[in-house]
Amino acid sequence: MPSKASPPIxxxxxxxxxxxxxxxxxQIAVSIFMEECKAFxxxxxxxxxxxxxxxxxxxxxxxLSAVIAFDRxxxxxxxxxxxxxxxxxxxxxxxxxxxxxxxxxxxxxxxLREIIPAVERAQARMLEPLKPADRKTLMGxxxxxxxxxxxxxxxxxxxxxxxxxxxxxx
Amino acid sequence: MPSKASPPIxxxxxxxxxxxxxxxxxQIAVSIFMEECKAFxxxxxxxxxxxxxxxxxxxxxxxLSAVIAFDRxxxxxxxxxxxxxxxxxxxxxxxxxxxxxxxxxxxxxxxLREIIPAVERAQARMLEPLKPADRKTLMGxxxxxxxxxxxxxxxxxxxxxxxxxxxxxx
DNA sequence: TGTTGATTGACAGTATACTGACGATCTAGG
DNA sequence: CCTAGATCGTCAGTATACTGTCAATCAACA
Numbered sequence: 001m002p003s004k005a006s007p008p009i010x011x012x013x014x015x016x017x018x019x020x021x022x023x024x025x026x027q028i029a030v031s032i033f034m035e036e037c038k039a040f041x042x043x044x045x046x047x048x049x050x051x052x053x054x055x056x057x058x059x060x061x062x063x064l065s066a067v068i069a070f071d072r073x074x075x076x077x078x079x080x081x082x083x084x085x086x087x088x089x090x091x092x093x094x095x096x097x098x099x100x101x102x103x104x105x106x107x108x109x110x111x112l113r114e115i116i117p118a119v120e121r122a123q124a125r126m127l128e129p130l131k132p133a134d135r136k137t138l139m140g141x142x143x144x145x146x147x148x149x150x151x152x153x154x155x156x157x158x159x160x161x162x163x164x165x166x167x168x169x170x
Numbered sequence: 171m172p173s174k175a176s177p178p179i180x181x182x183x184x185x186x187x188x189x190x191x192x193x194x195x196x197q198i199a200v201s202i203f204m205e206e207c208k209a210f211x212x213x214x215x216x217x218x219x220x221x222x223x224x225x226x227x228x229x230x231x232x233x234l235s236a237v238i239a240f241d242r243x244x245x246x247x248x249x250x251x252x253x254x255x256x257x258x259x260x261x262x263x264x265x266x267x268x269x270x271x272x273x274x275x276x277x278x279x280x281x282l283r284e285i286i287p288a289v290e291r292a293q294a295r296m297l298e299p300l301k302p303a304d305r306k307t308l309m310g311x312x313x314x315x316x317x318x319x320x321x322x323x324x325x326x327x328x329x330x331x332x333x334x335x336x337x338x339x340x
Numbered sequence: 341t342g343t344t345g346a347t348t349g350a351c352a353g354t355a356t357a358c359t360g361a362c363g364a365t366c367t368a369g370g
Numbered sequence: 371c372c373t374a375g376a377t378c379g380t381c382a383g384t385a386t387a388c389t390g391t392c393a394a395t396c397a398a399c400a
Contacts, residue, residue: 009282011225011237014218017289018296019199021312023214024239026196027357028316029189030386031323034358044193045386048184055181062348067181069194074387076350081385098348098395112179119187126188129318130311138311141304142191146198148299153201153388197387200356204388215356232378244357246380251355268365268378323358347396356387366377 029126036122040115041085045070047119049078050087050104050112058101060093069153087111199296206292210285211255215240217289219248220257220274220282228271230263239323257281 014020033044042050048068053059056067061079065072079102082088087108093099104112127135184190203214212220218238223229226237231249235242249272252258257278263269274282297305 009221009224009286011218011222014221014238016309016313017293018309018312019203019214019293020218021309021316022192022196022199022296024316025312025319026192027239028319028322029192030357032319033189043385044189048181048190051179051184052181054179060348068184069197071387071389072349073351073389074385077385096348096396100349116179123187123189125322126192126319127315130315134311134314137307138315139186139188139191141300141308141311142188142195143186144304145297145300145308146191146194149195149198149202149296152198152295200387213355230378241357241359242379243359243381244355247355266366266378270379342400344399345397348394349392350394351390351392353389353391354387357385359383360381361383362379362381364378364380367375369374370372 032125033119033122036118036125037115040111040118042111042115045078046082047115049075049082050108053088053102053104054109054112057103060099060101064102082108202295203289203292206288206295207285210281210288212281212285215248216252217285219245219252220278223258223272223274224279224282227273230269230271234272252278 030044033047037047045068049064052064052067056063059067061075062072065075079088079090083090085107086105089103089105090100091103093101127138130138200214203217207217215238219234222234222237226233229237231245232242235245249258249260253260255277256275259273259275260270261273263271297308300308
């Protein structure tokens with residue numbers, strides 16, 4: 001019985017690895033989200049962006065990327081798509097010509113209200129196979145882990161810091 | 171205190187949602203993996219593919235996609251990149267002209283042996299912020315959840331079924 | 341005030357993911 | 371034997387992600 005020698009090079013080791021389980025669960029989560037929300041033609045990322053802009057009207061793209069933890073580079077095209085659907089509008093900031101401020105349009109606010117029940121269903125379905133107590137345990141541990149690992153991936157600002165200049169809307 | 175009326179439309183609700191935590195954790199996991207393995211120029215997906223081919227030599231692309239749970243469409247380009255790095259070779263199957271069988275090359279086996287310690291470090295780092303008991307709990311719940319949700323995302327075959335025709339190598 | 345350094349949004353390049361479609365091929369049924 | 375349906379690899383199209391770079395702009399300091 002080898003106690004700690006070289007681990008076996010087998011796919012079974014991968015199945016039990018955290019990285020594999022996180023990737024797989026993310027796939028499943030997106031799939032469930034898309035299924036519940038297919039009537040609305042919004043991706044999880046686009047949904048998160050809408051919510052964040054609703055919470056912080058007038059936020060700029062860089063701060064938005066910190067608030068929902070995704071890449072500045074990617075965010076541009078996400079916003080473009082939301083603009084094309086007429087859910088978001090961009091206004092130049094008067095005091096800083098570099099910045100474009102983001103606001104929800106009326107249709108943007110409307111779709112948000114409509115989609116929320118579907119999103120709630122999706123979130124519930126992701127955890128449905130677990131017993132209620134286990135769901136709570138899992139979410140608690142995931143929250144801790146994401147929080148404590150926050151600096152591990154490129155997020156230029158912590159969400160709280162990102163909002164210092166805004167009026168703390170919300 | 172409203173008990174269960176319409177939920178608030180706020181970004182804070184998103185932060186506690188399973189979908190957000192899974193997406194964020196996946197980002198973090200990839201980031202840690204790439205950091206630990208940067209000397210090897212292999213992505214998590216490419217690593218999983220190498221391991222799976224090593225475990226099941228002569229597997230074809232469709233079955234491989236089931237074994238590591240990713241999309242058939244995407245797999246083509248992943249294999250191409252592994253082929254370009256001379257880690258994988260593809261041989262036409264004699265009895266079925268549609269199929270191309272996958273094998274690791276000598277450099278493929280070698281890089282696998284070399285990268286494994288780095289991968290182990292990455293996997294450990296992902297869970298490091300948690301107490302040991304909590305790590306175990308989290309992995310147990312994630313395994314359950316992924317397993318029970320397996321059909322939720324498009325995986326054409328369960329891994330076990332996918333391997334019926336192979337000699338159950340491993 | 342004038343230049344340095346930081347910030348913003350944009351872009352190019354690479355790598356996953358997923359949908360839907362396609363031709364080539366195999367297999368079963370008639 | 372020959373056609374209908376399934377399967378294999380591939381490709382086009384869309385959407386995330388991340389690295390690195392760039393011009394325009396701003397802020398701060400000498």
